[in-house]
Amino acid sequence: MxxxxxxxxxxxxxxxxxxxxxxxxxxxxxxxxxxxxxxxxxxxxxxxxxxxxxxxxxxxxxxxxxxxxxxxxxxxxxxxxxxxxxxxxxxxxxxxxxxxxxxxxxxxxxxxxxxxxxxxxxxxxxxxxxxxxLSPTVTRRLIAEFLQAPHPAPAVRDLNDITQRERDVLTLIGKGLSNAEIAEHLHLTVGTVKTHIGRLLAKLHARDRAQLVIAAYEGGLITIPRDPR
Missing domain, CATH: 3.40.50.2300 (Response regulator)
Known part of the structure; x- marks a missing residue:
């Protein structure tokens, strides 16, 4: 059938x-x-x-x-x-x-x-x-654009409930790395990275990866130097 x-x-x-x-x-x-x-x-x-x-x-x-x-x-x-x-x-x-x-x-x-x-x-x-x-390339450009432009300060995101490893993963998501790149950087399997992402989504009440990028920015994990001009 x-x-x-x-x-x-x-x-x-x-x-x-x-x-x-x-x-x-x-x-x-x-x-x-x-x-x-x-x-x-x-x-x-x-x-x-x-x-x-x-x-x-x-x-x-x-x-x-x-x-x-x-x-x-x-x-x-x-x-x-x-x-x-x-x-x-x-x-x-x-x-x-x-x-x-x-x-x-x-x-x-x-x-x-x-x-x-x-x-x-x-x-x-x-x-x-x-x-x-939200591709890694676009993520990098998006974050760089809004850290360098005179936009209002982002809301402050409380990240106290996430573990250090989850913080590491969230930071790399915010920088635009793919799951495979995060796994290589942190010496993890892609499956383990996906597990951490799933926990981050739940803990931060995020709809998807795009919202995790915003959480990383609002949590102060992204530090791209501003244009001195």
Whole structure:
């Protein structure tokens, strides 16, 4: 007997440019294993539709009329009615000034609008699976950008409940190292690194790896020298 196929990844589109939104809808609806469950051009409606449909992934534009994508992300990720919904930010630039705010709001990662269709579909699958779409290279650049720029001081994160080894792992996550790189650096197996990450997620009430990067920053574990200029 053939096993039942896995249910499709359900995607909500929040993009104010109709042409872009229509193109995304066609791409997703014609991809096996994916389906759109709603679309909107405003952040306010994105919040309402996320609560109503509880999609696996929301593709969220940052700049929309009225409520922007940052506030919409914050409300979606904080509401019990949309628990489990993950947000993938769509941005024009890979270090958009709002990306850090989006990650703090609960987004699981971000994708450049100029990405290829194959990259977009892969990103949806990654986020739907519960992983964070934040590559080591982007992580390093993101942290460096916000430590060197005159942004408000980050919130202080209490790290007293984590062990020294977990602190070591969190520091390396914050610096943008992959699991394999962390394992090599700390002379651990990748499986052990994953175990530590799982404990960090639980102890720090983090949704995913992107939130651990923020925790490392807010906990004072990242010390990148500021530009003296």
């Amino acid at each position: 053939t096993a039942d196929p896995s249910p499709p990844i359900r995607v909500l589109l929040a993009e104010d440019q109709v042409l872009v939104r229509d193109s995304l809808k066609v791409l997703i609806d014609t991809t096996p294993g994916m389906a759109t469950v709603g679309e909107t051009g405003t952040g306010t409606d994105a919040v309402l539709l996320a609560r109503r449909h509880r999609p696996d992934v929301v593709l969220m534009d940052v700049r929309m009329p009225g409520m922007d994508g940052i506030e919409a992300t914050r409300r979606i990720c904080a509401a019990p009615e949309s628990a489990g919904v993950r947000v993938l930010i769509l941005t024009t630039f890979d270090l958009d000034e709002y990306v850090y705010a989006a990650l703090r709001a609960g987004a699981s990662g971000f994708l450049i609008k100029s990405a290829r269709a194959s990259e977009l579909l892969a990103a949806i699958r990654v986020v739907a699976s519960g992983e964070a779409l």
